Amino acid sequence: MLEHILGYRCVRCDAQLSGDLDDCGTCPDCGIDGILDVLYDYDRVRPTLTPEALSQRPRSLWRYEELLPVRALTGRPGTQPGMTPLIAAPRLAKHYGLRSVLLKDEGRGPTASFKDRASAIGVQKAQELGRERIACASTGNAATSLAGAAAAVGMPATIFVPKRAPVPKIAQLLVFGATVVKVLGSYDDAYELCQAACERFGWYNRNCAVNPYLVEGKKTCGLEIGEILGQDMPDWVAISVGDGCTVAGLWKGLDEMAQLGFAQKRPRILAVQAEGSCPIADAFDANKDLVPGGVDTLADSIAVSHPRNWRKAVAAVRASGGAFIRVRDEDILKRPGEVVQALEGLGCLGIVTAEVLKQ
Numbered sequence: 570m571l572e573h574i575l576g577y578r579c580v581r582c583d584a585q586l587s588g589d590l591d592d593c594g595t596c597p598d599c600g601i602d603g604i605l606d607v608l609y610d611y612d613r614v615r616p617t618l619t620p621e622a623l624s625q626r627p628r629s630l631w632r633y634e635e636l637l638p639v640r641a642l643t644g645r646p647g648t649q650p651g652m653t654p655l656i657a658a659p660r661l662a663k664h665y666g667l668r669s670v671l672l673k674d675e676g677r678g679p680t681a682s683f684k685d686r687a688s689a690i691g692v693q694k695a696q697e698l699g700r701e702r703i704a705c706a707s708t709g710n711a712a713t714s715l716a717g718a719a720a721a722v723g724m725p726a727t728i729f730v731p732k733r734a735p736v737p738k739i740a741q742l743l744v745f746g747a748t749v750v751k752v753l754g755s756y757d758d759a760y761e762l763c764q765a766a767c768e769r770f771g772w773y774n775r776n777c778a779v780n781p782y783l784v785e786g787k788k789t790c791g792l793e794i795g796e797i798l799g800q801d802m803p804d805w806v807a808i809s810v811g812d813g814c815t816v817a818g819l820w821k822g823l824d825e826m827a828q829l830g831f832a833q834k835r836p837r838i839l840a841v842q843a844e845g846s847c848p849i850a851d852a853f854d855a856n857k858d859l860v861p862g863g864v865d866t867l868a869d870s871i872a873v874s875h876p877r878n879w880r881k882a883v884a885a886v887r888a889s890g891g892a893f894i895r896v897r898d899e900d901i902l903k904r905p906g907e908v909v910q911a912l913e914g915l916g917c918l919g920i921v922t923a924e925v926l927k928q
């Protein structure tokens with residue numbers, strides 16, 4: 570285990586584990602539902618992760634070395650995601666009577682999505698473990714980012730896509746040199762096959778939700794907000810939610826920056842789901858276990874019928890004192906107004922949205 574890591578905590582039964590994890594390390598008692606959270610030794614992190622030290626470091630997510638589940642970096646890793654700009658949106662703020670609105674433009678990553686943060690960690694981890702190939706099942710932004718991050722370090726990647734995968738999305742993967750396996754079945758079939766192939770051939774599995782390391786990559790968005798806006802933290806941060814990894818990572822980063830003294834306070838999280846696919850919002854509001862739901866929305870990146878990381882997502886939003894809202898497709902198409910109106914209803918003053926739905 571790495572020196573700055575204390576161990577892992579199961580999000581379902583709270584058990585603490587130590588030692589090295591398998592690829593998709595989960596709690597032995599809880600199985601696939603027992604997703605783990607990486608625990609850091611903050612007393613060890615504090616002396617070296619200082620504003621002065623950060624001012625000398627690369628303008629990418631690799632600047633937060635002490636808070637990442639990777640070995641001290643020797644040489645520069647392949648892709649350099651992170652440190653995306655915060656853009657003021659004064660007209661939006663004025664229109665809705667908010668103090669200010671900032672947009673964090675996650676479209677500036679190496680393959681233009683938030684997923685680049687997770688894929689960078691995945692590829693780094695695969696290299697550390699001496700794996701020859703990395704794989705995932707997806708047709709969306711996760712697949713593209715993995716293909717790009719793997720290409721950048723010359724690691725072969727295999728992407729399992731369902732039968733209905735759109736041709737332009739497959740083309741993107743091929744451009745990065747990935748091997749694409751088209752599975753004659755659904756996304757779930759592709760996921761299962763990927764899982765089986767990784768076990769059989771020893772490939773590194775980037776299937777995100779259950780792999781505790783990848784959320785740590787997504788966390789860096791929260792670390793950046795804490796580092797940059799630490800003295801004037803937003804009251805709310807709004808973010809879209811599919812599997813739940815992004816919102817969980819975001820909150821962890823914000824929380825760590827408060828713990829380490831960079832940020833004066835922790836924002837509340839406004840978690841946004843599409844009305845046609847909102848099982849995590851339902852579980853949050855009902856305070857019950859998640860019930861898989863239908864998928865009826867054009868927001869394909871957050872259309873997830875059975876989100877795997879819902880416990881981490883619900884715990885994050887609850888710990889922040891935040892809320893879930895559901896947005897109709899017609900409003901997603903029309904304007905971000907619905908979100909902002911809901912914010913007004915909650916009496917909040919400022920937001921950061923981490924990623925506007927990318928279609």
Ligand SMILES: *Cc1c(COP(=O)(O)O)cnc(C)c1O
Pocket residue numbers: 682683684709710711809810811812813814815816870871924925926927
């Ligand atoms: C993946 C993704 C999300 C949601 O992230 P989860 O970790 O699945 O909750 C939101 N927006 C976009 C554009 C995405 O690609």
Ligand SMILES: [Zn+2]
Pocket residue numbers: 579580581582583584596597598599600603
């Ligand atoms: Zn457990």
